Amino acid sequence: MPIKRNKAMVYLSTQRIEAFSDGVFAIAITLLVLEIKVPHLEGSESLWSALGHLWSSYLGYIFSFLMIGVYWANHHHIFNLYKKSDHYFVLLNVVFLMCISFLPFPTAVLAAYIADEPHRQAAMTFYAFGLLLPAISWVSMWLYAVKGHRLVDPNLSPAFISKTTRLFLLSNAMYFAAILVSLWNGIAGLILCTSLTLIFIQAPSEPTYIVENINDH
Amino acid sequence: MPIKRNKAMVYLSTQRIEAFSDGVFAIAITLLVLEIKVPHLEGSESLWSALGHLWSSYLGYIFSFLMIGVYWANHHHIFNLYKKSDHYFVLLNVVFLMCISFLPFPTAVLAAYIADEPHRQAAMTFYAFGLLLPAISWVSMWLYAVKGHRLVDPNLSPAFISKTTRLFLLSNAMYFAAILVSLWNGIAGLILCTSLTLIFIQAPSEPTYIVENINDH
């Protein structure tokens, strides 16, 4: 008689999802350099001056590289807490990767227009929006996974879960605030985004567990 | 006396094929963003308006990202059923990856011409054709693998195999229908392709086995 196997066996393991995500992170982060174009000299311009004019491309490269690098590190931190996956979790992760892979585009737009007075503000708002997208899909994955401890380690302490949820929602609110601020003043929005990145570069807090004995983990 | 080793030892393991395929999936999916070009403003156009005109590029990006993401997830589902590989199976997988890697091109064509009235229909048909190619090579791999239970788990129930074969052939027929529909009306073809993708995003059905005891799996 045909029988069904344990559903969990067919679902993608979190390890597989991590490996694929690592590939996408590595490619998205490396593609950023393609947005820095070799300058074409005009008239008597020196190569140094032309390379100097690319400062906004260098800044965008460094900034987006750090952002994707931090997301990569955090992806591993958080996947240590995810113990199972299901079909919709895989889809949410694909959507998250879609937002990460999109980052080279707003980065290129920012680099192209940040020194262009009338368009700077729009470029900055668009970039802040590009940073908000992965933040939103990141918190969606987390909320989906912790609902009823569905996919996370069942021993995670409720206090740690609530604290992390609050932290993730706060980061969403802050990127949203960065969009609003950049609508008013592009430079202020850029400074806010940079500060947020510097905050997120800090080491994440340690998870806490409700078990007393951790030896069997 | 020189002797032959077991042939299966030299063939690529399905795990290796999966790892390589994951690499190609990750790159193809991430390259899609390169098709969204930073807009060059003309005259008094605002950056927002120029970014808005790229809506077809964003749509193409999202749509093809989801398609490749779904193929990636399904590739793992189905490779759980493949237990062995042989030389021609490896070649069929290379051909399948060739079709997946090709997707950024019809996506870029669609994005470039979907808003261009006289060329929209051709762009749409070409895109539907681009979606048909991986579907064809996907079903070819399956048919090759299940013929005489050659490469799949020998305990897979015949009912599950027939059902899956019918499902895959149906999906081929539907993408072919999308081509025909798009020849008549580009927008209708696009809607059909989108619906197909939404269907394929659903969780695949569980495999069934002829064995009663699954503990030794």
Add this chain to the structure above:
Amino acid sequence: MPIKRNKAMVYLSTQRIEAFSDGVFAIAITLLVLEIKVPHLEGSESLWSALGHLWSSYLGYIFSFLMIGVYWANHHHIFNLYKKSDHYFVLLNVVFLMCISFLPFPTAVLAAYIADEPHRQAAMTFYAFGLLLPAISWVSMWLYAVKGHRLVDPNLSPAFISKTTRLFLLSNAMYFAAILVSLWNGIAGLILCTSLTLIFIQAPSEPTYIVENINDH
């Protein structure tokens, strides 16, 4: 007293080299699609006609994809025979990957000029040269590894080693012949290269061993 560890422990394992090589193969094979550019329509040209004019790009894509795919599969076959690595072997593998990664360029040149009568012959010769480069570095790795059974499985039969060496040298000679033929006639060179690829797509022959008992492998 400071002592030296076993040198082999510090050298890269063949598994690491394979994983890195797989990454380069996956990227080189996927980058090929970037050489197919979205056509810009001129005058009253239809999109179908413009897409049709890209036939040489499609051919180049398919041909180079198969070549890299076959090299990838063969790389795994042959790495089953390599049991150790050393510093110069790693460097030879880097040079081999350099030749594989270069392939998208001659492919793009071939696609751009194969339909351009006066330049077709040069494009064809350059492409055949692009195929010869990985073939040369491939045989160099093999010759370095088998010299005194340095890096290969010590139980490989001498007959198998000589046969494989002859086969690899023959393939080098044939690609060199393809260069000469293409100097005389571009189309003939293309046909020869295609035939060679079709030959190499065949399953490689099985290794033979001098041991009688293979259970402990």
Add this chain to the structure above:
Amino acid sequence: MPIKRNKAMVYLSTQRIEAFSDGVFAIAITLLVLEIKVPHLEGSESLWSALGHLWSSYLGYIFSFLMIGVYWANHHHIFNLYKKSDHYFVLLNVVFLMCISFLPFPTAVLAAYIADEPHRQAAMTFYAFGLLLPAISWVSMWLYAVKGHRLVDPNLSPAFISKTTRLFLLSNAMYFAAILVSLWNGIAGLILCTSLTLIFIQAPSEPTYIVENINDH
């Protein structure tokens, strides 16, 4: 009572960092070929002559490919010595990868301007600077890891650590010297960079340990 788990469990394993770094290395090395552009023939120029004019692109490709390849091999050598990681070590590695991923850009600038007399010197200095960046971040990781034997194998002999530190600092000094030399004479700077690469292509020296018994390693 909620308790904290061992901090080390949550930090990224050095294996994970290596796998991600390998991905970035593989992509950066393969992207180099994209900087070689298919030539557009003008007037009666032959394709051979146009392909010949790309000699600087070929040189840049070979040179940067070898540099990244050598860094990749050395990354594995050195990660055999790193036994733990922490948050700031992960960040330092991200910064190192940022410098490696940047290399295709100075390579493209060098290829574009090395044959352009008035700009050659600037292109060469910029390229030497591009080589100095990964060298600096490389030594930073090492200094951070060995401080108080924080992250390295605690049995590494102090003599080996000091010797390696001196070697890494020397390589920084030499790339800095290459910048100075190239400011005076571009060709001399190029020759110095090439010589440095040829030196670094040599096999690294073996680590030594303070333990007498190495069997339990």
